[in-house]
Amino acid sequence: MNYDRITQKLSILADAAKYDVSCASSGSKRDNKEKKLGNTTGMGICHSYTEDGRCVSLLKILLTNYCIFDCAYCVSRRSNDIQRAAFTVEEVVDLTINFYRRNYIEGLFLSSGIFKNADYTMERLIRIAKTLREDHRFNGYIHLKTIPGASEELIREAGLYADRLSVNIEIPTEEGLKKLAPEKKRVDMTTPMRHISTGIVASKEERKTLKSAPVFSPAGLSSQMVIGATGESDWDIMQTADALYKHFHLKRVHYSGYVPISNDSRLPGIGAPVPMLREHRLYQTDWLIRVYGFDMKEILNAGNKHLDLDLDPKAGWALRNLHLFPVDVNKADREMLLRVPGMGHKSVDKIVEARRFRPLTFDHLKQMGVILSRARYFLTCHEKNAALRQTQSGSAQLRKILLQQTHSKYQAVWTPQLSLFQDAPVVAAPPANAADLQTLFATAL
C-alpha cells in the first residue's frame, strides 16, 4: 500500500463526500453470532465530532470524484477545475476494516461521482460492499448511495449487502433541478426510490413467514436535498419531504444548507452565508411531522409558506392556535403535551409517569428537568400560574415575550461569521439578530 498516495486520495475523496449530511449508523440489527467482525445493535454511535459540530460515525468517502455530470451545486461537477482521484476496491475495503478494528467508525458510507454510466458505477459500489461482507466477514454498518438511473437488478443486489440505501433528491423542486442539473431528471431519482421502498416492504413481509429470508436495506431509505440554492419556499421543501415520507416510507430526509462553491450566476455567490438557521427550522419541522404527530399542513400551507426564523415552528403553531391552550399538566393526554412549546418526549414521558403518584407543581417539573421558559405560557398545573396572564393578552403580545426570553444559540454562531464577510454583498442575509430587532421595534413603538 502506497501510504502517501492513500493519504492524498483520502483527503480528496473525503473532502468531496462531506456535503452528504447523513451519518446515521442506527436502525439496523446485525447480531454477531459467528465471531465475525462487528456487531450492529440498532443504536448508532458517533465516534467523534468535527469542528463544525457534526457527528462522525461512518467513513464517508466517494469512490471517485470523476463525474460525467455537470450539476451546478456540486463540487465534483465535470466543469469544475479540481484534483480528481479514485480509490480501488481493495483500498476502500482496507481502510474500512482497519478503521473499524480501531473503533474509529461504525462502518462505511460510500458514494461516488458517476463515471462511464450509472450501472458501471453502481456495480463498483456493490462490489465493495460484497467484498466487505463476504471476504472479510464484516458485520458493521454499510450505507450505499444509489446512483440515479441505476438498474433495478443492481438496486436489488445493493439492498442485500447494505444496511441503508439512499437516493438524493438533490433539489426540492423539479424546476430548480432543471435549472441547475439539466442532465438529471426527477424520475431518475424517484424510480430507484420506488424499487428500494418496494424491496424493503417485500422483505419485511417475507421475513414474517420465513425467518431466513434475506434482509433488504434494514435501516431503510433516506434522502437529502440542498436548500437555499434555487429560491424555493419552505413550503416547497416540506411538501417534497412530506411526499417522500408518505410515498416511499423514507426513514429520514436531510436538509443541507447550500455552501457556496462557485461563481455560477444561477447560485448564491462565494461568500454568501450558509443558511444554517433556516436549515435548523426545517429539521425542527421535519421532527414535528415524524415524531411529534403534526401534519405538515398545520405548520406550512398556502397562507404560510415560510417558517418563522426567530421562533421554532412548534411555538409558531401554538401562537396560531392559542385557543387550544393552556393544557393541564396533570390531565392532558400525551399527544397534547407533546404539542406544548419547549416540551420534548423525555419531559412528557417523565410527567406522564410522575403524575400517577401526586399532582405535579412547577417545582416538580423544574426538578425533573422540564424546560419551562416557553412551556409555562401554555400550561396549568397544581398551582397558580402567573405567566398565563401574558397568554391571555393574545398571540402578538405573547410572541414578543417569547422572543425576549429565548436566546437563539444561532445568534452567537452567526455574529462572528457575518463579520468575516462584511465587505461581501450579502445574499439572502439571515436575520441574525432578528430577535433583538424585534425588541427594539417593540420599545420604539
Next chain:
Amino acid sequence: MTILHYDGSFEGFLTAVFECYALRRNDVRIRKQEDGESTLFGDTLFIPTDAAKAARVWNGLKTRTSPEAARQFYHSYLSELPLSEDHMLEYLRYVMASDRDVSRDFSHPAVLRVAQVSRMIGREKHRMEAFVRFQLTADHIFHAVIEPDHNVLPLIAEHFKNRYADQRWVIWDARRQYGLYYDLEKVDLVQEAAPEALAETANSDYAQLWKTYFTSTNIVERKNMKLHLQHVPYRYWKYLCEKSP
C-alpha cells in the same frame, strides 16, 4: 450519628444497608472505608461484606421494582459521586416502605436523583463506546487507554466483546488502574497495566490516516467550536488520536 464503613464493593454497600435495618437506626451514614470519613460525636463501625445479606437487600429491591430500576440503582454505585451512598440509602428506604413500584415517582427527590445519575452513567458509557481508540501492538493486541469520569468498564465489556469478537483487545482504565482483556473467548478483569513498550510499538499509520480523514471531512464554512466542545469535551482529548497534536 453512626458511620458504617464498607469495603467499597457493591455487595459491601448492600450489606451495610442490611445492617441499617438490623440495627433499627435511622441516623446512619454509609461510607467507603478508604474515604475514612468519621464523625466527631458519633461512632464508626466496619461492616464486613456478607453475600447472603447483600442478596436479601438486592432481591428486595428487584421484587418491589423492576429490572430497569435495579440497573439504574447499580449505576448510582458505579458513579462514585460524593454522597451517592446517601441517595441510594434514601432510595432503598422509600422503595422498601412502599407497597407498590415507586421507581418512576420522579417527584420524589431520591428517585429522581437515581434516575438522573443513571442517565449520567449511561452517557459516560456511551461516550466510552465511542471514544475508545485502539492501537495495534506488536503482539497483535488492540490496546486502548481511557480515563472515564465514572467507573463504566463493567458496563462496556459486553459491547466490545460482541463487536470485536475476532480480535484480542485490552481496555485500560488509567484512573482506576484496572482493565479488561478479551482473549477471543471471554473478557477478564486485569489488574496490571500493559508494559509501556508494548503499547508504544503501535502501528500508527492508520491513526495518521484517521487524522487526515477527520480534517478533510470538516466543513470550514460551518465551523462551530461551541458545539464541537459540547460533544467532545477537552477532558477526553488526551486519548483521542484525531485530537492529539
